[in-house]
Amino acid sequence: MKKINIKTIFDSEIKEHINCTDIFMKNSFSDFNKFLDVVIKTLKKGNKIILFGNGGSASDAQHIAAELVVRYKKNRKSIPAISLSTDTSTLTAIGNDFSFNEIFSRQIESIGKSGDIAIGITTSGKSKNVINALKLAKKKKIISTMLTKENYPNKKETGKITDFILGVPAHETARIQELHILFGHLMCSVIDEVFS
Numbered sequence: 574m575k576k577i578n579i580k581t582i583f584d585s586e587i588k589e590h591i592n593c594t595d596i597f598m599k600n601s602f603s604d605f606n607k608f609l610d611v612v613i614k615t616l617k618k619g620n621k622i623i624l625f626g627n628g629g630s631a632s633d634a635q636h637i638a639a640e641l642v643v644r645y646k647k648n649r650k651s652i653p654a655i656s657l658s659t660d661t662s663t664l665t666a667i668g669n670d671f672s673f674n675e676i677f678s679r680q681i682e683s684i685g686k687s688g689d690i691a692i693g694i695t696t697s698g699k700s701k702n703v704i705n706a707l708k709l710a711k712k713k714k715i716i717s718t719m720l721t722k723e724n725y726p727n728k729k730e731t732g733k734i735t736d737f738i739l740g741v742p743a744h745e746t747a748r749i750q751e752l753h754i755l756f757g758h759l760m761c762s763v764i765d766e767v768f769s
Contacts, residue, residue: 578600596742597752608737609763615690621653625677626694630752631658645761649769670728677706687714696749698725722749
């Protein structure tokens, strides 16, 4: 069996996380602030937040939606938020009857209303089902938002289908996901203060 140095792995992973988080803190406030301004206005008008993604990003979408509907740190009114990654019957029916690439867009077509915010989470920036949902959101006058990595592909094309592109400063999937959940928690923290 291969011998590994657990301490080296432990130190390396945490140092990389701290480095990415430090860059995020120094460079991302302006984008975060602009986005949160729109989120707060949207919620005050009675609109909802729709989150979606694949794999770990599906879990992040579900996690953040739960923090908003239930509570984050404070007891405050429930925030209208939904994850499109949780209904297995709907997901499998759309995947089977239409295409896996439509699992989120079909749901956006059903429940998305003008003035809502759609947050598509993709570590790669190229998940077809996320991009398809954001395209449809934009057509329906839903605020279309991609949460991704800093150097994502197809910037020109993606810019046409989104109102916000929030790219975190990381390259490895694990670090990108850690910053995505941090971004979500920061959003929840601001919402707590505004609506409690």
